[in-house]
Structure formats: structure tokens, C-alpha cells
Amino acid sequence: MANEGRIGRRHDVDFLRVCAFGLLIVYHSSILYSSRGWLHQAGGESWFFDLISIGSHPWRMSLLFFLSGVVTAALTSRRSPGEVRLFRSRQLLPPLLIGMLVIIPPQIYITLKMQSGFSMPYLQFWWSYVTGGFIDASGREVGSFAHLWFLAYLWVYTALWALLHRYAPALFLRGGAWLSKTLHGVGLLYWPVLYLAVLRLALFPAFGETLNPVTDWYAHIVYFSFFLAGALLAGQEDFWDAVVAHRKMALTIALACFVVLAAIVTTIPAAERPALLVTALRVCRSVFQWTAIVALLGYARRFIRHSNPVVMYLNRAVLTYYVLHQTVLVLVAYWLQQHGMQPPWAFGVVVVVTCAVCAIAYELQRRLLSVASFLGREQPQLGVT
Template sequence: MANRPAGRRYDIDALRVFSFGTVIIYHTSLLFGSKGIGQPSDQLGRLMDLIAIGSHPWRMSLLFFISGLVTASLLTKKSVEEIRRSRTRQLLPPFLFGVVMIVPPQIYFANRYANPDLSYWQFLKSYMQSGLTLEHMWFLAYLWIYVFVWSITFSRFERHWGKISSAFVSSLTGAKLFLVPVAFLSALRVFLYPVFGETLVITSDVYAHVMYFSMFMAGVLLCNESRFWQEIDRRRWVSLWLSVISFLAIAILAMTLPRGQWPELLVVAARVVRSIMQWTAILALLAFTGRMVRGPNRIVTYLNKSIMTYYVMHQTIIIIAAYYFAKLGMLNVWSFFPIVIITVVVCFLVAEAKKLVSVYFAAFILKLSVFRKAAPKSPSPEAAG
């Protein structure tokens, strides 16, 4: 197999789009699972839980891993300071816009079931006074923090970075490719998660920060390590089967025995199996995408340029669509696909509208600057005299 780190990683572009796509599917499925607001249709409703069981362990971890890969790949074109500035421009404006403008409607419509007479302006006043919440914007905030921490760390240890990367990839050869990461992730899940949980609150999310920052740094360190990519390709089928078997084990357990009835030892075992699925699914996706995607794809290229808009908008659109489906008495498991389609279409329209606004605004600024340069200057008093 060719050493994939050379050149643009079209496989990573495709996997990035796929991962964000699973976010839309995952958040829609939550409407109809055992804890959702929809009306589950007997076993079909319970089957919706399988989407969460099968994607939640690895989905965001993979996105942070990919973000680390992309960040490290920029070092061939930009300095660390330039990367930090460009990432700040990419992440903080949509984060702030999302928290202030996109999240409030999401919370309002999610709570209209319990408060149908509450107007949006009444809600907004109360919401602003009680404090803003991040909702799904947490990913943008966490990623910016990790980029910032990486930039400081890299600047401090730049001379030794190659040795650090080489030592890290050496710890992931042979069976250690599975044993070391699974042991680490299992320790986090068994010891940290029961204490801290996943709060998605920046200052208290200890478990999530340790896990996601580790995934981000793993992506940074492994970006240009050909040995790692060759190793995961050689062991792609092992990764695939381990991920499938571990998923089936957790799915069967979740479908046959209510979570509250699990003995403590079974909970620990399930967390270890979950960690196996988390890591091996990531390896399998990286390996098989690397084999299947060898060149550019127009759809992937287009979506990569718009993916931030899709991410910022998707969850609010899902919640609003679900509210109106419920109002029509149609919010059941069969509305899953219509809501996914509506979400994608609205995200597409918003992304296109954003592009048009950007083009027209840039043209307006250009014309304004040309007009100012061409405008005759008023004569000075001395010249007039």
C-alpha cells in the first residue's frame, strides 16, 4: 500500500463529510429512541436506539482525530501562529453566532411541548437572563481550545516533535495497535466517566476533555507517520470484525436487559467492550476509506466547504421540524427519514444563501473601495486661494 500521508488526503475529506453526516442521523434518531420525544412504534422505536449504540462511541472521537490530522497537515503551508489565527477565524465566529442566534430557537421549540403558550420573546428574555447554553456548539469551542493548547505545546517542543511522533507510532505496532488505545479508553470509561460523566460544560467536562483532546493529539502525531497508516491497512479486517462483534454484544445486551438491571461487573465489561468498538471502528473507517477513496470527488469537495454551516444549523432544524411534525400528529418513527431530508435540504439552502451573501458583500466592498479611490479630492484651502 502507498504511503498515504504524501499529498492531499482525499480519504480524510470524505471521512470528514461522512462523520458530520452521521451527526445529523444520530441527532434525528434521538427523537424516536427509548428516551425520545416521538411516539415509538413498538420494536421499531427501540431499534432507533441502535443508531446511537452503533455511532455514539466513535463519532465525535473520530471528528477530533480528523481535526488533529487536518491541523498537523497545515504545517506544510503555514506557521503555528498562522494556523492558530486561521482556526480562530474558522471556529469562533460560527461558535458565537450559533450560541447567540441558532441555539435559542432550538431550546425554545424543544420546550414548547411543556410550555405551548410561551412566546419566543418571553422565552428569549428569560433565556438571556438565566445564561447561554452551548448545546451542539460545544464541539467548536472544544476544538478551538485544543488547537490553542496544541499550538503552545508544539512551539515548546518543536525540536523534539519528530521523536515524540515516532515513539508514539512505535507504541501502536502489532497487537499494541489495539491493546494500548483500548486500555487507555477503557480506563477513562471505567474510572473517569462514572465520576464526571459528559457534561459538555467547558469548565467541568473532565472525562470528555481527556478523551477528545487525546484523540485530537493522536491525529496530530500520526498525521505523517506512514507506519501507522500501513499498520491499520494490514489489520483492517481485524478492526472491522472487532468493531462489528463489539457492537453486536452491546446491542444485544441493551435490547434484552434494561440498563438499570445490569450488575456492576456487567457495567464495567460493557464499558470495556464499548471502548473496543470505539477504537476499532475508527481504525476500520480510516483503513477502508483510505482504500476506497483515492482521488477528489465533486460532492465531497462541495460539502467540505459548507460543512460548518451544516453543523451549526442541523440540530435546530431537527428540533423545529420535529415540533411541527408533532403538532400535526405525525411524529413517529416513520417521520425519521423526512426529518433527515428536511434538515439536509434546509442546511443546503442556508449554505447557498451564505455563499451568495458573501459574494455580494465582497463585490459591494470592492465597488466601494474603487469609488472612493476614483472620487475627486476636494481642493485644500491653500490651493483654492
């Protein structure tokens, strides 16, 4: 297969993966203090924090799914699709289930307290939540994957990918080479932008982004496309050479799109934008989404060629950081607000404390797993006579 040869360790992919997950902490911390409505509005509503959202939200999750596809292809060069699916199930499902039972409820509880004067004791709320859902004062059922939707979606996409690998092997025999040939020259920037713009104009108005796996059709098409593209293109050197060659052009276009989006979004309220402007913004967002990804892929591929111990360590830690970060930062922001701290200082404290808590939690997890592994290896010897 074109991309089925053994794919070596991609240090550029590790680096981008760490950066993208790290950016999640900054992004989610920023929207606590932005004008955008969210779980918990911590005050301030500064346009500066809106810029963080505008500059990262259009491309961040698409990049993560693309990188996940690349990693999946690398895993498949050493394991069968079934083994990869089993590996992903063991990697993703336990933190997803634990997160839904333990990690997500506190952030929902804080949201209810801030938005509706909720006063139910936490343990009573938690029991109601985990035993069948919770109905808030407006009659709406509370409960979702929250930020852990990424784990659920990635597991579903890996399962679909494994089925395609089994029942449509021609896709992997010829799909990567065809896609790499298509994304050549100007086509690297043109065709994906056209595809994303059509989806944004045709499907987003109808479906939006619900983060509900049953109804999130626009997001599924976009994110699975990026996941599949990453898996198909992982071993296509022509594609990566093209990305490196077009990185400067992609960066220039991406920066121009960011300036346009920032100028319009921060000055014209959504309700006052005419239909033609909304259409133009959606097209501009699609251009920004892809060109930012190409620029990041290109510069990382060009300059990140060797392993780095910090990146290697964080690459192993990102799943723990991802699962914990949103609840931690919401709790920290709530505490700071109760004690009168306002942005921008509160924003910095939220980011630093969230990173510190996640780091401590990962170290505890790593050491507990090391002890469990050690005891597991020693256990059979105890029965020897």
C-alpha cells in the first residue's frame, strides 16, 4: 500500500500535537473572559480574549483530527487495523467514561450555580446526574460529553477507519496517492478551501456544531475528512514536500484572513451582519482554517526534525491534561471571581494553575501506574515454591 510502509516517529507531529492540546488550555481560559457566552462567564469581556478565540478556534480541532489520522496510520504500519481499534478503545474509552462520571459534573454544577442561582448540595446533584440525568430550572436536561467530545469522536472515527481498511482496501491502496497528487501546486491551497467553504455554506446553517454525536453532521463530515486525510497522507512524501514549499504563502494568507475576521467580528455584532457579509465571513473562515493548518504543518515539518525530551514527555501527558483541564480552569476561575480577581491577571492565574494541577495529576498517575506495573510483574513470583 502507498502509505502502509513502516512510518517512523514523526517529531513534527509530536510537537504540533503538544502545542494544539496546550492551546486548548489557553483558548478555554480566554473564553471565560471573552464576550462569547460559555459555561461560566468570569467577567471582563475584553476584546483581547476574543482575538484568542478568533485566531485559534477555526483550525485547532481540525488540526488535531488530522494529526490523529497521521498517528493512526503510523500505528497501522506496525499493527493490524483491528489491533489499532482495540488499542484506541483501551486508550480513549476509560478516560471518557471516568471523565463523564467524575470530571464533567463539577463544571456543570458551577455553571448552574453561576447562571441560575443553583443551591443544591453537590453530592445530591452528582447522584441525580449520574443516575439518569438532571433537569435544570428551565426544564432542560443537563449532561453531555462536554470537552471530552473529542475522545468520543476520535474513537468513532477510528472504528470507521478500521472498517474502511477492511472492506474498502482500495481506498488505502490508491486513495493516498490520488489525494497527494490532487493536493499539488496551487491545488494544495485551492481544493481543500473550496471543499471546506462549500460545507460551511451548505451544511453549517442547517446543522451548526452541536457536539452531540447523533446530530453533529456538519462537524462529523469536516472532522472525519481531516482524520481520513491525515491517515491517507501520512506516508505521502510528495504531500509533505508541497506543504513545506507552500508554508510561507499559506502563513501570509492565514494572517490576512485573521486580520479580516478579527476586524469584522470585534466591531460588528452578529445580529447586525447582513447576509452577504455572513457568507463572506464563512468563506474567509474556511480559507483561514486550511491555510493555518498548512502553515503549521509546513513549518513544523521544516524545522522539527529531532526528538526533544520535553516534547516527548508532554506528548505522553497530553491526554491527562486534556481530560482534566476544562473542569480545573472553570473551578479556578470561579474561585478567583468569588475573591474579586478580574482579568487580565485572573486569566494568567487560571492558565498557570490549570497547567500546574494537570502536571501534578499526570505525575501522580504515572507513578501509580509504575507501582501497579511493578507489582503486576512481581506477583507471579510470590506463588513460586
